[in-house]
Amino acid sequence: MTAAIPSKVSAPRPRSETLARFLARHGIYLFLVALFVVCGALAPSFLSPENLGNLMAQWAPLAIVVIGQTFVILVRGLDLSVASIMATAAVAATSFSGRDADALPVLLVGLAIGLATGLLNGLLVTKRQVSPFLATLATMIVLQGVRFAWTHGAPSGSVPPIFRTLGAGTIGGIPYGLFVLAVVAAIFLVLLHRTAFGRKVYITGGSPVTARLVGIDADRVTIICYVISGMLAALAGLILSGFVGVVDNWVGKGFELNSIVAAVIGGVALSGGRGTLPGALAGAAILVAVFNAVLLFGLPVQFQIIIQGLVIIVATAFYARQSA
Template identity: 65%
Template sequence: MVDVSQARATEGPAISMKSRLSPYALPMFLIALIAVSGIVSPAFLSTSNISNMLLQVAPLGIVVIGQAFVIILRGLDLSVSSVMATAAVIATGFSGQNSDVLSILLIALGIGIATGLVNGWLVTKRSVSPFLATLATMIVLQGFRFAYTQGAPSGNVPPLFRLIGSATWHGVPYNMMLLVVLAIVFGVVLAKSRFGREVYITGGNPTTARLLGINADRVTIIGYVISGALAAIAGLVLSGYVGIVDNWVGRGFELDSIVAAVMGGISLSGGQGGILGGLFGAAILVVVFNAVLLFGLPVQLQIIIKGLVIVLAAAFYVRRRI
């Protein structure tokens, strides 16, 4: 029984052309996309629409940061949408006043971290495939959420979350500022810290990581915990954006965040890519969806485009690796 990862390791070094090609490719693609959309539909570049798009980027971007860690570690995290919805349900589970914000934050983070721990434990200690492990935790969490809300959540989102999720300061949304702070913090951790290097080595080649004395299991588990915690934060931000919470807040974010990451050059075979790329991926996705609506095209096209993009982006990066 040859392990696939071993087989991949023997295929020779994955010589990446990414470093030579892509630093400007994604931003340029984004700018071109915005320009074309603006020409086709002038309403696209209106202040309110741009502000609206920025508001939508933030929750997705926060999830993508966590997803980036997991995907660089050769995994993927499907449970993010379930964590988001659970955090959002928790947000309305209290009195709806600002005094409860801290307890909500702690409980939501606790659920996110616990989910991440279970995911990481299943993936490392039990060798469950990341897909199945995170799918199972997603379902279990969903079941608990439904049981907790009895199918119909009620209550209000605290004003502070409403402010962070949907208000702007001189046109710049607060949730965008939160995204920037989180992106810088986790970007530095990933790119500059010892832990970040361990993430790349573990994801790039687990055998090498072991030989270098890296505790690959621990690194992987922390990766899933980061993803779970950020998903919880994104869920709270999104609850502030939509204002009303149902059981499905964040539905589709698991797929969107993976699409954004893959589009941003974070290879599903691990060890490659960075947070900035993933965020550009998220921005491109939001712009495309927005354009589909503004052009008066059927909403269903969004789903079809999403499907095509994920396959083509994956294929594009697979080709380039070889």
């Protein structure tokens, strides 16, 4: 009789390794929950329905921008023009009558601004080999100049009431902007994590050379990612202008850095090819919660800037450790 050959039995993973893998995958969400618990304990008003509604209203436009920024970072890029796109779309919206009948033209013009800027960014990066930093910095400055030339430094008018409702209105205590974010997030979650295009994004970001060897048009994928970022920034600008209630040349100021920081906190690798949209959205929620807590704790608003710098340092250090 032939002796039975024992089947291979894989050795169980050490508990420390299993825990490390769990924290690497879910640590961002655990940190977000812990942050809310700590902030709620130190400032009970943090978890009040009114403040939670305010947090969601602030999170929605930033999260929409972060979704686009994530696509760009995944293909080894950066988009510093998002804040300028937001302001330009908001300022362009004031050129109409301000009635709801103009809502669709306002939306289309805003999206067109985002599309054109994203397309220009993508072409500069892929076809002219301009670094993403310089390319998007240049378009940011150009858009800023266009805004000031168009408005003479003092924009007037208002966005249609529907955008004010989307930005600041609520239903059952839940901001309308959150519903817009839910729709946008669902669309791009499917696009990135459930379609062939999403796989191309990860392959292109992981190794553009490999992407070309397997027949992927890496330049096209990169350009589309910049277009997505530009159009989502325009949409976020219209929502944010509705939230703040006024339109000026600096709507969305700071979103360019905050969106990058949020994505990195959420595990999106600056070297490209690694990260998820849920993680990036959690990173955006962490930033909004921290900035809100600073004010509730009675600290000067300048502490937001200090904390933003510290968050960048910690996120960068964590990313470097994970990549080592």
